[in-house]
Amino acid sequence: MSVNQGITLKVENIHKTYGREKVLQGISFEVKKGETKVIIGPSGTGKSTLLRCVNRLTIPDAGRIWLDGTEITHPRTDINKVRQSIGMVFQDFNLFSHLSALDNVRIGLIKVKKMVKGEATEEAMRHLARVGLEDKAAAYPAELSGGQQQRVSIARALAMGPKLMLFDEPTSALDPELIGEVLKVMRDLAESGMTMVVVSHEMGFARSVCNEIVFIENGVIVEQGPPEVLFEDPQHQRTRQFLFKITELYGKSERK
Amino acid sequence: MNFFELTYDILPALLKGTVVTLELTACSISLGFVLGIALALGRLYGNRPISAFSSGYIQFFRGTPLLVQLFILYYGLPRYDIRLSSFVAGILGLGLNSAAYQAEYFRGAIQSISRGQMMAARAIGMSRFKTIMNIILPQALRIVIPSWSNELIYTLKYSSVAYMIAAPELMAQGKFIAAENFRYFEVFLVVAFIYLVAVLIVSRALNVVEKRVRIPGLQMAQ
Numbered sequence: 216m217s218v219n220q221g222i223t224l225k226v227e228n229i230h231k232t233y234g235r236e237k238v239l240q241g242i243s244f245e246v247k248k249g250e251t252k253v254i255i256g257p258s259g260t261g262k263s264t265l266l267r268c269v270n271r272l273t274i275p276d277a278g279r280i281w282l283d284g285t286e287i288t289h290p291r292t293d294i295n296k297v298r299q300s301i302g303m304v305f306q307d308f309n310l311f312s313h314l315s316a317l318d319n320v321r322i323g324l325i326k327v328k329k330m331v332k333g334e335a336t337e338e339a340m341r342h343l344a345r346v347g348l349e350d351k352a353a354a355y356p357a358e359l360s361g362g363q364q365q366r367v368s369i370a371r372a373l374a375m376g377p378k379l380m381l382f383d384e385p386t387s388a389l390d391p392e393l394i395g396e397v398l399k400v401m402r403d404l405a406e407s408g409m410t411m412v413v414v415s416h417e418m419g420f421a422r423s424v425c426n427e428i429v430f431i432e433n434g435v436i437v438e439q440g441p442p443e444v445l446f447e448d449p450q451h452q453r454t455r456q457f458l459f460k461i462t463e464l465y466g467k468s469e470r471k
Numbered sequence: 472m473n474f475f476e477l478t479y480d481i482l483p484a485l486l487k488g489t490v491v492t493l494e495l496t497a498c499s500i501s502l503g504f505v506l507g508i509a510l511a512l513g514r515l516y517g518n519r520p521i522s523a524f525s526s527g528y529i530q531f532f533r534g535t536p537l538l539v540q541l542f543i544l545y546y547g548l549p550r551y552d553i554r555l556s557s558f559v560a561g562i563l564g565l566g567l568n569s570a571a572y573q574a575e576y577f578r579g580a581i582q583s584i585s586r587g588q589m590m591a592a593r594a595i596g597m598s599r600f601k602t603i604m605n606i607i608l609p610q611a612l613r614i615v616i617p618s619w620s621n622e623l624i625y626t627l628k629y630s631s632v633a634y635m636i637a638a639p640e641l642m643a644q645g646k647f648i649a650a651e652n653f654r655y656f657e658v659f660l661v662v663a664f665i666y667l668v669a670v671l672i673v674s675r676a677l678n679v680v681e682k683r684v685r686i687p688g689l690q691m692a693q
Contacts, residue, residue: 270594272590272593272594295596295597295598296596297596298593298594298595298596299595299596301594302594302595303591303594303595305587305590305591307587309585309587309588309590309591310591311588311591311592311606311610312588312610312686312688312689313606313609313610313613313686313689322605322606323595323596323597326597326601326605327595327596327597327601355686355687355688355689356688357686357687357688357689358687358688368591371591371595372594372595375595375596
């Protein structure tokens with residue numbers, strides 16, 4: 216796959232059906248190294264399913280996915296290995312509720328990467344500092360605000376040293392005043408050159424940070440392109456309507 | 472002989488029986504604990520045969536009387552040349568029985584843990600087994616303490632049934648003494664009191680454990 220140099224993620228013709236409901240009907244896209252892609256679309260159109268297919272938390276019925284030339288969807292691929300290279304951030308954080316912030320970030324380093332404890336602690340603290348939470352290292356998830364929990368979960372994913380970060384509606388479960396701190400971390404991450412796929416309706420973030428917006432509806436990509444093109448001159452009436460609706464809901468500029 | 476003289480007289484023998492009762496309880500609750508976790512995991516995460524076996528086991532031991540189980544082990548097995556001492560048969564019977572109940576408590580605790588915990592652990596590359604050991608069980612074991620305390624108290628009290636297979640525990644000692652001096656009322660009053668004290672100590676101890684391992688925000692979702 217060296218022909219695809221510079222392509223971190225390649226998704227090809229992904230299909231997924233739950234019962235009779237065709238959630239994904241042939242999704243294909245590529246993400247170049249260092250790029251940030253934002254996926255938007257009405258709820259129930261398979262955005263989360265698509266993200267979960269990328270790290271095989273959900274197994275697609277058909278289609279193939281490559282990360283840096285390794286085929287994730289190949290049955291013989293060691294998925295636990297691949298997943299270390301793909302960070303995932305969930306809508307409801309999913310921090311390990313019996314572990315402190317530090318241990319949440321550290322446990323993957325110790326149990327998965329087999330790092331010695333001292334080294335893992337140092338590394339984990341570095342990532343907590345990166346999201347501005349080194350002073351909360353000893354706090355348990357229930358003692359943190361939603362925004363802080365989400366930042367810890369970003370640190371947990373980053374600590375594994377991923378090539379790609381997936382964000383599944385990372386701010387949808389947050390109170391409005393906590394959204395800004397999470398978006399700031401994500402923006403810094405994008406600017407530092409991380410490759411990211413973000414499912415989000417934060418259009419301010421999309422406009423100022425991402426390279427491309429992908430609009431999905433009913434399991435297919437309706438339209439994709441740079442934010443300025445999609446916002447100013449969408450090719451499809453449906454894209455225009457949807458963007459208009461969420462801009463009205465979420466506002467145009469980024470929340471600070 | 473008044474009540475206090477009598478108590479003083481019979482206490483040494485009863486305390487000897489109490490030691491046996493506590494040994495019986497400790498051994499069988501431990502056996503039930505290990506087996507109970509295995510059964511709960513088997514039922515929830517095992518493949519079809521394992522899951523079916525776990526369900527069947529739980530059904531059988533919860534669906535038949537403890538005394539019948541003890542009689543099968545103690546009086547039944549010698550037919551196949553397996554001769555267990557009454558103490559061992561007692562541990563085995565109480566333990567196998569308790570395992571079924573503990574499995575159900577563990578299953579409830581595990582199922583109350585959000586699916587997101589498993590997903591998040593798998594997403595950082597943790598295997599299923601490691602996730603169960605490092606994420607699911609540590610949470611489940613904390614959540615289960617209140618209901619598990621009940622099981623320990625039950626086991627402590629139901630160990631008295633082992634006197635029916637001649638295990639020399641507290642109940643058997645009481646029966647033995649009362650059969651000699653015919654003061655059933657006083658003797659069993661003392662026996663009851665000893666059980667009560669043991670139960671109170673055990674539940675207090677578990678309260679302390681529960682507080683010690685408590686983590687903010689982690690409890691059984693009601």
